[in-house]
Amino acid sequence: MTPEAFLKLALQSVTNPREVAALLLSIRPGREALWTAFALVVVLNALIFSASLLMDPTGVPTLLSSPVMLLVLQGAALAGSILALTWAGRLFGGKARIEEIALLMIWMQALRILVQGALLLIIPVSLVLAGLGTMAATALGVWIAVNFLDEAHELGGPLRALAVLVLGMFAMAFAVSLLLTLAGVTPEGITGYV
Template sequence: MILDGFLKLALQSVTNPREVAALLLSIRPNREALLTGFALVVVLNALLFGLSILLDPTGAPGFIGGPVSFLVMQGLALAATILALTWMGRLFGGRARVEEIALLMIWMQGLRVLVQAATLLVVPFSLALAGLVTMGATALGVWIAVNFLDEAHQLRSLLRALAVLVLGMLAMAFAVSLILTLAGVTPEGMLDNV
């Protein structure tokens, strides 16, 4: 029953993302629930990453290492994304709080878990089809994220929400690259594994 509700809400996230965003925002979970959800999606993504390494050991970039390294990087990237999208939205006149953006991004990571699971099921049959699933999911993810940001920040403009998303992702990428540099990961080290 819970899985059925999750899948229906996942489908509705594609067909009517603004309504799902409003529904999620109306829940107003406490900080403990947000942290639990954050940890859950990061761990599930890392587990699926580990499973994908088992299926195709050559597919993982060497600088990531294994599932534990991926878990840490995923957690840092998600936290940086939440902060970047909150701050960038505020620069565009948005009103969302960090907790609201966190809730929506955690939900999107839950959707990502679904896509990763579906992709893992398709890979043994067709790499091309798995690639198409990934590309389609990425496009849908942008659509959902733009609508979620517009609803959360109350920007009243999908173009402004798209600008928040693009600039927020650039800010997040800069922050993560800075963290990786401080951790000693260099471009040369990453290229050695290519």
């Protein structure tokens, strides 16, 4: 995919996310291609985040300052969201396979890389503008995700897709808190380092 085609598809993801979802789902890449794309977006997201830390390293938890740990966390978060959104969609009668949700979430991560790159250029100019850009990108991300989930799961409406998104994120947050608790991380332990 050429940079021009990537940017055109990225813009179309905002203006007509259902059409982009249908296009992506029609590609049906193999597992090797999905794993390669998964690894690529995880590495690029970690690199962009690390670059942003170089601009302001203060106040960053030690866990996030390690590139290897950042890669692991990025990968786990993406894998967890794919599983949670597939599971939550099935609860609402969704039909998407895990590979289909993976493809759409990987594309969303590629869009995130684009936004983070733009924000890295805006931050030195204006923190306020970067903050507004972050809020706008978050709202657009929810819009795209809801439409992608509705298209993939064939839910029949954006409200059900929004419910899938909310339930999936709650399930992922619960799983992360459970894993942290099992690993011995408690709120008291975290605040002890503040």
